[in-house]
Amino acid sequence: MKVELFIPCFVDQLYPQTAFNTIQLLEKSGCEVIYNPAQTCCGQPAYNAGYWEEAKATGTKFLNDFSDANYIVAPSASCVGMVRNGYNDLFTNTIVHNKCRTIQGNIFELSDFLINILHKDYFGAELEGKAVYHDSCSGLRECKIKNEPRKLLSKVHGLEMMEMKDTDVCCGFGGTFAVKFDAISSAMAEQKVNHALEQDADYIISTDLSCLMHLQGYIDQNKLAIKTMHLADVLANGWLESTEY
Secondary structure, three states, X not given: OEEEEOOOHHHHHHOHHHHHHHHHHHXXXXXXXXXXXXXXXXXXXXXXXXXXXXXHHHHHHHHHHOOOOOEEEEOOHHHHHHHHHHHHHHHOOOOOHHHHHHHHHHEEEXXXXXXXXXXXXXXXXXXXXXXXXXXXXXXXXXXXXXXXXXXXXXXXXXXXXXXXXXXXXXXXXXXXXXXXXXXXXXXXXXXXHHHHHHOOOOEEEEOOHHHHHHHHHHHXXXXXXXXXXXXXXXXXXXXXXXXXX
């Protein structure tokens, strides 16, 4: 199966190892991964800030950078949610309407694709410790992902999964929300991390690095004994010794 890889801009710039691990997981599942280096952003930052014309220009480039012939997979529920939902506002009844609808049906967040399309839930991953899973707003509400990441994590050797209080409550990031309302955003991050600590968790795991970046910032600032990890990095842990890219 040919799969086109979409790596969101902040993953490319800040967490490239997660992108490489995503490739390894897809290849281990039997996929031929195609990456178009011309790709950039899905347009979500501009869209959420109300700059729809700028978001439409970026989204048009996205639709041109990907084909409508293959599945598209991304290690980010937030960006997948933007394409699946936000593009309805930008491209309905436009010249690219039909291609947009096809791509919206073909794009998947990583855990959704592994479980529901490839039917793969075991990768031989190993990670010692206790962990909680954070349901990101986009993952839960836009991509309808809940059981998929948990099923994958349940097969990780040495990892004990715990359910924390208010797992489906926002972490406080919200893109520009964290900048415009920093005090509220920080308080929401504090609440989320405290709920994880109440479970004696060693890790907070999620499908969205934007959430994890926000939470890790609070953790580092307060020197707390807990760490954030993206799902792809957990699933590649223990069997992936090196990345040859």
